[in-house]
Amino acid sequence: MEAEVNKLITLGLQKGVSDIHFIPGQQVYRIYFRINGQLELHQSIEVSAAQQVINYLKFKADMDVGEKRKPQSGVCHLSLPQGMIELRLSTICSFKLLESLVIRLIAQVEKDLGQLHAMFPRDVEALNQLIRRKSGLLIFSGPVGSGKTTSIYQLLRQRIQEGPLQVITMEDPVEIVESNFLQTQINEQSGICYDLLIKSALRHHPDVMVIGEIRDEESARMTIRAALTGHLMVATIHAKDAFGVLARLEELRVTREQMKQTLIGIVSQRLVPYFCPFCQGPCLSRCHWLPISHKRAAIWELLEGENLKKAMANQPISHQFHSLNHKLLKAWVEGYIDDKTYYHFEVV
Ligand SMILES: [Zn+2]
Numbered sequence: 001m002e003a004e005v006n007k008l009i010t011l012g013l014q015k016g017v018s019d020i021h022f023i024p025g026q027q028v029y030r031i032y033f034r035i036n037g038q039l040e041l042h043q044s045i046e047v048s049a050a051q052q053v054i055n056y057l058k059f060k061a062d063m064d065v066g067e068k069r070k071p072q073s074g075v076c077h078l079s080l081p082q083g084m085i086e087l088r089l090s091t092i093c094s095f096k097l098l099e100s101l102v103i104r105l106i107a108q109v110e111k112d113l114g115q116l117h118a119m120f121p122r123d124v125e126a127l128n129q130l131i132r133r134k135s136g137l138l139i140f141s142g143p144v145g146s147g148k149t150t151s152i153y154q155l156l157r158q159r160i161q162e163g164p165l166q167v168i169t170m171e172d173p174v175e176i177v178e179s180n181f182l183q184t185q186i187n188e189q190s191g192i193c194y195d196l197l198i199k200s201a202l203r204h205h206p207d208v209m210v211i212g213e214i215r216d217e218e219s220a221r222m223t224i225r226a227a228l229t230g231h232l233m234v235a236t237i238h239a240k241d242a243f244g245v246l247a248r249l250e251e252l253r254v255t256r257e258q259m260k261q262t263l264i265g266i267v268s269q270r271l272v273p274y275f276c277p278f279c280q281g282p283c284l285s286r287c288h289w290l291p292i293s294h295k296r297a298a299i300w301e302l303l304e305g306e307n308l309k310k311a312m313a314n315q316p317i318s319h320q321f322h323s324l325n326h327k328l329l330k331a332w333v334e335g336y337i338d339d340k341t342y343y344h345f346e347v348v
Contacts (some may be wrong), residue, residue: 001056006080008053012105013082015285016292018145019105022050024098035285036295037145037271047098054091054101061089069093082107086173106175116150119272119297119331126302127267131155131234134207136264137227139214141239141248147271147298148236152210153178156234168204170197171212186212194219198226211235220252227262241324241347242266242303246311259312265304268324270345271296272331275338282341297336299327323347 012020012033021032021039029050031042058065061074073090086106091099118124130138140148153176156167160180169178172186182204184197194211195218201209214220214237227233239245245266249259273282273296276289283290301324307317324347332342 001052005053005056006078009078009085009087009103009105010080010082013080013085013107017105020103022054022099022101022103024050024094024096024100036273036282036292038273038282038284040285051099054099057087057089057101057103058091061087063089063091068097068099106173116147116154117294117297119299119336120327123300123302126304127151127155127300128158130265130267130304131159131232133232133264135227135230135232137223137233137235137262138265138267139245139263140234140236140267140269141241141245142236142269145271146269148269149175149212151267151269151298151300152234152236156181156208156210165208166204166206167208167210168201168206169210169212170194170201171210181210182206195222198222202226202229202231206231208232208234213237214249214252217252220249220254224254224258224262228258233262239268241268242301243311244268256312260309263308263312265302265308267303268301270299270324270328272299272328272337272341272345274336275341281338299324299331301327 008020015033015035017033017035019034021034023030023032024047028044029047030044032039033042055065057076058072058074061076063072063074071090071092076087076089078085078087088104088106089101091101093099140152142148157178157180159165160167167181169181169183170186171183174183174185177183186192186194186197198209198211199222209226209231211219211223211233214223214235223233223235237245237248239248246259274290274294275281276283276287278289279287283295301322303311303321307321310317328337328342328345331337332339
């Protein structure tokens, strides 16, 4: 069983899969690979064979193998030739008592991610200027898998090439290994949470701190405090667009005054698939028309400078602000994406 599972995970890693789904059907289980955000059928296997794999992985992750009805989650590690791979498992049961399993693959190996491909390259210049600031708070928002961390790493890597820079990251979990940064990882079971890590990191006087996610009042408070003491803080937060970030910060009890004193920019990011004439839609992983790195492009909505000040003061902002929807519309009109992609990503 171990050999079979290792083979499946190895294949997934080679194909750039982010997660593997075992979904029960009428007679068989279907195994899907999520590649570049799209689910692709990998193969169908017998119910009993799938159940063996699920039980094996549940056992490895210290989950309750006998318990099928309750949703469960767990973590296990595989040592593969590519390095140590973390698997985050979650199961949920159908009314027919068949479990489905999602395995998220977290390859903690040094990746040469190259450049995240920008749909509108001029946006990158603006981002580069923000990441060069000495202090303040720069926030990235966007759904899971929209490449926020990749963007942040890419921008900081460029800056580090121009001179020494101490970067401390705090993440849950570390997904991109970067030897030039001091990377730390949240471990709530051991009491290692964001506020503790930020507190300790401040004693190292870093130039830049990357906060994996502002997710509660504590992490928000510590992030603001660090930004006020003259550090450049780069953080992500859950919100649908730049204005949503302001509302979310308010929800986490950050005052308007604190925002005015710290916020230097809000970036809302999406990774959207290019239209492929062969696939007649987003380019599938097996299609060679678009190389893997160019199947999707990043779109950024950027709220900064005067517009950010106005937004924080609840004043109307100028026409120079280009929303995500505006950029998506532009991509659609120019033929980079199709109508389905436009409606899928449109912020409503
Ligand atoms: Zn294609």
